[in-house]
Amino acid sequence: MEDIDCVLKIQEELKKSNSYSFLCDKMFIEVLNELQSSGSLFGRIAYIGDKPVGLIFGDTRPKWYSGPECGWLIAIVVLPEYRRQGVGRRLIAEFFDKVRELGLRKVCAMVEFADEETLAFLRKMGFKRGKLVYFEKQIY
Numbered sequence: 001m002e003d004i005d006c007v008l009k010i011q012e013e014l015k016k017s018n019s020y021s022f023l024c025d026k027m028f029i030e031v032l033n034e035l036q037s038s039g040s041l042f043g044r045i046a047y048i049g050d051k052p053v054g055l056i057f058g059d060t061r062p063k064w065y066s067g068p069e070c071g072w073l074i075a076i077v078v079l080p081e082y083r084r085q086g087v088g089r090r091l092i093a094e095f096f097d098k099v100r101e102l103g104l105r106k107v108c109a110m111v112e113f114a115d116e117e118t119l120a121f122l123r124k125m126g127f128k129r130g131k132l133v134y135f136e137k138q139i140y
Contacts, residue, residue, distance in 0.1 A: 006045050006052040010077060017080050042071070042098050046078070046087045054078035056091040060102050070106035071099035076118075092125055110134065 040061035046054035056076045073095065078087045099107055108130060111118050 003043075003045055007055060010045075010052055010055055010079065013079055014077060042095055044091055044094055046091055048082060048087075053082040054087045054091060056095055058095045058099075058107070060099060060104065069104055070108045071095065071102075071104050073107055073109035076121075088121060089125070 040059050042056075042058040042060055044056050045052050046056075054077060057074045059072045059074060073092070076088055076091055078091075096107065099105075107127075109122060109127065111122065113119075
């Protein structure tokens with residue numbers, strides 16, 4: 001949580017650039033607080049020089065998921081002007097290393113269908129469609 005200012009700065013820059021960002025500040029902080037209290041938060045901030053340019057958060061012991069043991073990729077973002085330079089690849093590789101170190105053999109993620117850039121990145125990193133399908137229903 002000592003890096004929350006960097007996290008929020010990255011979120012603000014994503015909003016200004018109209019880049020996809022699925023977590024609003026309030027929800028993002030709530031998720032980070034809950035994960036931090038669980039002791040299973042994995043988080044890294046990527047810097048180029050002294051500028052924060054990306055971040056990754058994952059959960060290595062998700063208590064809310066009762067399926068096979070896996071790590072959950074919660075968020076990975078890189079500022080648009082720093083994409084395709086290996087920043088995201090490096091961040092996700094560190095998460096994979098942590099998951100392996102803990103004896104887990106799978107990483108799961110949920111992504112919106114419309115987020116083509118993230119879907120393409122995850123496919124490039126070896127992710128495939130899993131067994132679960134997400135459903136929702138609007139109630140008016």
